Structure formats: C-alpha cells, structure tokens
Amino acid sequence: xxxxxxxxxxxxxxxxxxxxxxxxxxxxxxxxxxxxxxxxxxxxxxxxxxxxxxxxxxxxxxxxxxxxxxxxxxxxxxxxxxxxxxxxxxxxxxxxxxxxxxxxxxxxxxxxxxxxxxxxxxxxxxxxxxxxxxxxxxxxxxxxxxxxxxxxxxxxxxxxxxxxxxxxxxxxxxxxxxxxxxxxxxxxxxxxxxxxxxxxxxxxxxxxxxxxxxxxxxxxxxxxxxxxxxxxxxxxxxxxxxxxxxxxxxxxxxxxxxxxxxxxxxxxxxxxxxxxxxxxxxxxxxxxxxxxxxxxxxxx
Numbered sequence: 263x264x265x266x267x268x269x270x271x272x273x274x275x276x277x278x279x280x281x282x283x284x285x286x287x288x289x290x291x292x293x294x295x296x297x298x299x300x301x302x303x304x305x306x307x308x309x310x311x312x313x314x315x316x317x318x319x320x321x322x323x324x325x326x327x328x329x330x331x332x333x334x335x336x337x338x339x340x341x342x343x344x345x346x347x348x349x350x351x352x353x354x355x356x357x358x359x360x361x362x363x364x365x366x367x368x369x370x371x372x373x374x375x376x377x378x379x380x381x382x383x384x385x386x387x388x389x390x391x392x393x394x395x396x397x398x399x400x401x402x403x404x405x406x407x408x409x410x411x412x413x414x415x416x417x418x419x420x421x422x423x424x425x426x427x428x429x430x431x432x433x434x435x436x437x438x439x440x441x442x443x444x445x446x447x448x449x450x451x452x453x454x455x456x457x458x459x460x461x462x463x464x465x466x467x468x469x470x471x472x473x474x475x476x477x478x479x480x481x482x483x484x485x486x487x488x489x490x491x492x493x494x495x496x497x498x499x500x501x502x503x504x505x506x507x508x509x510x511x512x513x514x515x516x517x518x519x520x521x522x523x524x525x526x527x528x529x530x531x532x533x534x535x536x537x538x539x540x541x542x543x544x545x546x547x548x549x550x551x552x553x554x555x556x557x558x559x560x561x562x
Contacts, residue, residue: 291331306429321384328377335370336401388435455547486532497521
C-alpha cells in the first residue's frame with residue numbers, strides 16, 4: 263500500500279513538473295504580445311481587401327505566431343542576465359531557473375524553423391520575407407541595442423509595426439495604401455506607450471543597464487516631449503486614411519476623439535511626470551490602438 267502511495271505521489275509530482283514547464287514555455291512565447299500580433303496581421307489583410315475571399319491571412323497568423331514565439335525566446339535568451347537584475351523580469355523562466363538556456367535556444371530554433379517552413383508553403387514569399395526581417399530586427403538588432411543606445415525604442419518600433427505588412431502581403435505580395443496607414447498608426451502609437459512604461463520601470467531599467475530615455479534623462483521631460491510630439495503625429499497620420507475610406511466622416515470623428523484623448527494624456531504626462539499621469543497614458547494607449555484600428559476597418 264505504501265508503495266502504491268509513493269508511486270501516486272511521484273506521478274503527481276511529475277504532472278506538476280510537466281505543467282510547470284509548459285507554463286514556462288508559454289511565458290517564453292509571450293502569448294499576450296502574440297495575440298496582438300495576430301490581430302494586426304488580420305487587420306493588414308482586411309485593409310488590403312482580399313481577406314473575405316482568401317484564407318492566406320489565417321496561414322500568416324499560424325506561421326507568424328511560431329516565428330514570434332521564437333523571437334520572444336531569442337530576446338529572453340540574450341537578456342537573461344539583464345532580466346536577473348530587474349524586479350519585473352527576475353522571475354522569467356531563464357533568470358528564475360525554470361528553464362535552461364539550451365532549452366530556450368532549442369525552443370527558439372524549432373519554432374523559427376517550423377514557422378518559416380509553414381509560411382513558405384502557404385503564403386506569398388514577400389510576406390515570409392517580411393516576417394523573417396521582423397524576427398531579425400526584434401530578436402537581435404532591437405534586443406542588442408537596448409544597453410547601447412537610447413534609440414532602441416525607435417529601432418524596436420519597426421518590428422513592432424511590421425506584422426501589419428505580413429498580413430497585407432500574405433495573398434499576392436502587394437501592400438495597399440490602407441495597410442501602410444495601419445503600419446504607420448502602429449509605428450507611432452508605440453512611442454507614448456513605451457514612454458509611459460519606461461517611466462514606470464525606470465529604476466528597473468537602470469539596474470539592468472538598459473539605456474532607456476527615462477534612465478538617461480531621469481526628469482522624464484524628454485519622454486514627455488516625445489509622447490506629445492508623436493501622439494500629435496499619430497493623430498494627423500490616422501486622418502490620412504479618409505482618402506481611401508467609404509465612410510470618411512465617421513472615421514474622422516472617431517480618429518479625432520481617440521487621437522485627441524491620446525494627445526491629452528500625453529500632454530498631462532509631459533506637464534507632471536509621475537505615476538498619476540504615466541498610468542493613465544499607458545491605459546489610454548491600450549484603449550486607443552484596438553479602437554482606432556477597428557474604426558478604420560469598419561469604415562472601409
């Protein structure tokens with residue numbers, strides 16, 4: 263009987279270990295970020311006008327999801343020592359010890375290889391090329407730039423916006439004007455969003471040796487100026503889309519409301535750089551992007 267109980271305990275422990283490792287691999291893949299990537303791929307395909315008649319957008323989602331998981335794994339592999347010193351990242355699988363560096367490297371290699379192979383077999387080569395370029399920019403150029411230059415946010419904004427182009431090019435390799443507008447919306451949106459994050463975690467970034475703007479300028483004034491300037495640019499950029507829309511008035515009203523609110527919260531952050539203004543700016547960014555993209559897609 264004791265032997266049976268011991269066997270049952272070992273089986274339960276093994277089950278817990280398996281679930282724990284699965285959870286760790288899920289953390290490595292960053293599913294919340296991946297879900298946003300999937301949405302932007304679909305939006306890019308809808309803006310290109312072929313999504314209702316063809317299924318390449320779904321194939322683009324599947325392949326890019328795997329490549330994005332690989333990119334996240336490479337990012338965390340390269341930042342495993344930096345993450346150890348930052349409170350917000352110290353419990354990630356690598357610094358936390360739930361996965362080893364070889365395991366994460368193998369995960370990155372397998373997901374990248376399978377993802378690229380799937381894309382080559384199912385979507386236009388241009389979309390595959392954009393996906394691979396995005397992976398390189400994010401995994402290596404952006405990740406390695408973070409401890410070297412304050413321009414890392416600008417560098418990272420490119421791979422952050424490029425999934426729109428993957429979706430747009432998935433069927434015939436042609437990227438229509440509205441998809442480029444979506445790319446620019448996503449590109450500019452990231453700056454106030456990340457300025458708020460950089461301010462909130464500025465002490466963590468300093469401990470990790472990352473050259474964020476809020477580390478090199480601890481007053482936050484430069485981050486505030488960037489937030490205001492880019493949010494205004496974003497508002498103006500979003501309005502350009504009215505040229506290609508069937509319901510331009512409705513879209514313009516929505517864009518002015520959403521973009522105006524984003525500008526307002528950016529301005530409040532610039533005026534008083536503290537938690538009381540950074541948090542609303544961050545929250546407004548999370549509200550702005552999906553509603554702005556939905557407004558555009560509904561008015562095509």
